[in-house]
Amino acid sequence: MSARRIAVVSAGLSNPSSTRMLADRLAAATVAALAELTGPDGAPIQVTVDTIELRDLAHDITNNLLTGFAPPALESAINTVVSADALIVVTPIFSTSYSGLFKSFIDVLDPDALTGKPVLIGANAGTARHSLAIDYAIRPLFAYLHAEAVSTGVFAASSDWGAAADQVAPLSSRVERGARELAEAVARRQPAGSGDPFDPANYLGEGRSFGHLLGGLAGE
Numbered sequence: 001m002s003a004r005r006i007a008v009v010s011a012g013l014s015n016p017s018s019t020r021m022l023a024d025r026l027a028a029a030t031v032a033a034l035a036e037l038t039g040p041d042g043a044p045i046q047v048t049v050d051t052i053e054l055r056d057l058a059h060d061i062t063n064n065l066l067t068g069f070a071p072p073a074l075e076s077a078i079n080t081v082v083s084a085d086a087l088i089v090v091t092p093i094f095s096t097s098y099s100g101l102f103k104s105f106i107d108v109l110d111p112d113a114l115t116g117k118p119v120l121i122g123a124n125a126g127t128a129r130h131s132l133a134i135d136y137a138i139r140p141l142f143a144y145l146h147a148e149a150v151s152t153g154v155f156a157a158s159s160d161w162g163a164a165a166d167q168v169a170p171l172s173s174r175v176e177r178g179a180r181e182l183a184e185a186v187a188r189r190q191p192a193g194s195g196d197p198f199d200p201a202n203y204l205g206e207g208r209s210f211g212h213l214l215g216g217l218a219g220e
Contacts (some may be wrong), residue, residue, distance in 0.1 A: 001043055001044050001045070001048045002038075002041060002043045002044065002045050002046065002191060003037075003045075003046045003047075003048070003191060004034065004040035004045055004046070004047045004048075004085040004086070004186050004191055005047070005048050005049075005050065005083070005192070006027065006030060006047060006049050006050070006084060006085065006086050006087070006088060006182075006186070007049075007050050007051075007052065007080050007081045007084035007086075007087050007088070008023050008024075008026070008027050008049060008050065008051040008052065008087075008088045008089075008090075009023075009052050009054065009081065009087065009088070009089045009090070009102075009105070010023040010051065010052065010054065010090050011054045011055075011089075011090065011092065011098070011099050011101050011102035011105070012052050012054075012089040012090075012092060012192050012202040013054065013055055013099070013101070014067065015055070016050055017092075018092075018124050018156065018158070018161060019090050019091065019092050019124055020053070020090075021161070022122050022124050022154065022156050022175075023051065023088060023092050023122065024051075025130075025171075025175050026088050026120060026122055026154060026175055026178065026179055027049050027051070027088055027182075028089065029175050029176050029178075029179030030047075030069075030086075030088065030120070030179040030182050030183050030186075031047050031049060032178075032179070033179050033180045033182075033183035033184075034183045034186060034187065035047075036183075037183055037184065037187040038187065039187055039190075039191075040187075040189070040190060041219050045186075045187060047186075049092060050080050050084070050133050052077045052080060052081070054068070054101050054102065054105050055101070056073075056106070057073060057074050057077055058101055059121060060073055060074035061074060061104045061105055061108060062104070064108045065104060065107065065108065070108065077187045078108065078109060078113075079122070081109065081113075081114075082109070082110075082113045082114075083192060084117070084192065085117075085118075085186050085191060085192045086117065086118040086119070086182055086185065086186045087114070087117060087118070087120070087147070088119075088120045088122065088182070089119060089120070089121055089122065089138075090122035090123065090124070090216070091122075091123055091203060092123070092124055092125065092139065093124065093125035093130040093133045095138070096133055097133055097137040097138075098133070098138050098141070100124070103141075106141065106145075109145075111145060112146070114142070114145045114146065114147040115145070115146040115148070116146065116148060117147050117148065118147075118148050118149075118150065118182055118185035118186055118189075119126070119142050119146055119147045119148065119149045119150070119180050119182075120149070120150050120152075120153075120154070120179065120181070120182040121134055121138050121139060121142070121149055121150075121153040121154070122153070122154045122155070122156070122178075123138060123153070123154075123155050123156075124130075124156040124157070124158075125155075125158075126157065126158045127157055127158070128155070128157040128159070130155075130157075131155040131157070133155075134151075134153035134154075135153065138153070139153065145176070148185065150178060150181035150182050150185060151181060152174065152177045152178040152181050153178065154171075154174045154175055154178045155174075156171055160174070166212070171198070187188045
């Protein structure tokens with residue numbers, strides 16, 4: 001059996017939140033889609049899911065931005081994201097773009113850490129008028145990081161959770177389509193290596209050293 005691990009990043013601020021609801025639905029649909037696929041070796045795929053609530057790490061993220069050092073809980077979350085086979089990221093839309101908390105977490109990652117990693121993007125807002133934010137704001141962010149976002153992004157407006165939901169392209173079908181695309185991207189790749197958590201390449205980037213880090217700080 002071939003093992004895979006998916007990291008889910010939810011940037012919702014409330015508890016409970018519709019952001020987390022969407023993240024959970026995307027994760028469950030991806031697991032279900034992977035259960036129907038096999039890896040490159042033809043073996044069934046066993047998948048585990050690690051969910052990260054950024055609201056629980058907000059203070060640590062701010063401290064990292066100010067000091068350059070990640071407290072243990074944030075360091076664990078970063079390692080979870082960097083070492084995963086794929087990511088599901090969901091952010092609320094504020095002022096027509098991703099939330100500040102979401103962007104701050106992305107900013108504490110090494111710019112090379114997500115290179116080539118499959119990503120399923122989700123977003124939610126009070127109105128469907130913000131649905132294009134996935135394509136004009138969030139997708140370019142992951143393109144800059146050289147991640148491989150699947151073609152379907154899943155947006156959920158408040159109405160998608162109620163009786164006035166979209167009947168032409170219901171949320172459930174959009175979730176299943178995005179999840180299937182992520183599952184297929186995961187299935188055709190070899191599993192991510194566990195790696196040595198103390199190897200600088202895991203958090204500084206391949207081919208980089210502490211000299212690069214010090215040099216970058218000196219140039220600020």
